[in-house]
Amino acid sequence: MKKNALITGANRGVGLALVKAYLSAGWRVYACCRHTVDAAELQQLQANNTALTLHQLDVTDYQAVAALSQEMTDVPLDLLINNAGYYGPKGYGFGNTDLDEWRKVLEINTIAPLKLAESFYPQLLAKQPGIIANLSSKVGSMTENTSGGGYIYRSSKAALNSVAKSLSNDLSPQGIISVALHLGWVQTEMGGPNALITPDASAAGLKQVLDQLTLEDSGSFIDFQGQQLPW
Template sequence: MDKAASASHPNKHLLITGANRGIGLALTTLYLKAGWQVDACCRDPESADDLNALTSTFDTLQIHELDVTDHAAIDALSTELASREFDLIINNAGYYGPKGYRFGGTDMDEWRKVLDINTLAPLKIAEAFHGQLLAGKPGVYAALSSKVGSMTDNTSGGGYIYRSSKAALNAVIKSLSIDLAPQGIIAVALHPGWVKTEMGGPNALISSQESAQGLFDVLAALKQEDSGKFLNYDGQVLPW
């Protein structure tokens, strides 16, 4: 919503991580255009030129510095945003880690880093912002996972670091969906597709905008019975 229109429309409210580029930036833009208030987080706001450029069009955007591996910073941001009522939280921040390694050459330090970003941080954010999500009538908690985290879909082996981080994230989301069901909070894991981003590479099949639009549509159509599902960006249910 642009500055002229925003004053007359009540906003739904989104918190999103990793909003400075790729799918995160595309999602942020879509929700702003749909009239949402967006709290967008990234590690280095000063260098997030494309994200900062949106503030000249949308006064419903606030940008926050956040390293999702800094749990004290997550708590501090939750305190700062204590009065928010989030209709939706999207944990988009992610890290692939090393590529091209084989069995016997796994970098354990990188594995810990990937798990910290892809698995630990999403649960920490869910815990830290639980109150705001509950206040959002209640809201939806969505985490961007990956089909490579599917046990059923793994027919090629390898990829130990990234695969395990997303499989573990799926387990986190499934447990969240059960634990938060009595409060009406919906929790889902989302596969964005193979996207042409810095992580996905140039050979990927779809653009960030295509992925974001699909995810936007899937999230808009969620019902309580969808909580705990692993969903593709086109709405297809994926196997664990």
């Protein structure tokens, strides 16, 4: 029987690479993005692969998230990958934080992953273990923050790490694993052209980490190479 994965932010970058990685491994993938009509690569993949289903979803539209969960009531999920993310403004300094952008980043990066976990809890519970993979960043690590700045994105990922940890405490006894993952500095629209690794390399590493997770790993902060990161 095929395993099932739900991946948000699946139309480009690491999200798209994860879709390809899991399809190649024989999984059934439910790929979500805000505008499926603009997701040319996803559409092409779907045309050639019956194991891929596309869903138009804004992760901050919680009524739509609940509706999708209802639509997928009978789909047991082995894996929920909270990949959709938003960086927000770059290059601002102390005293110049855009509050509206900060709220938007927190909504997408921190609140939406929890709401997705809550909505798809029944589907994750149907698998032992179901995994909630929260794609974070080491810039959300308090220990790693030695340079300051980056208030908006840093705070959203630090908060996401807290969400991942609380989900672990609440759901591990029920057989659901929750982790925070650092995908590396990736050559994407967010990471920029000078980043160190390709989306495919990041996705391959993340998949290897996720394949090897056990309930004892729940609540961990891990990078794409399998290294434990400090909070």
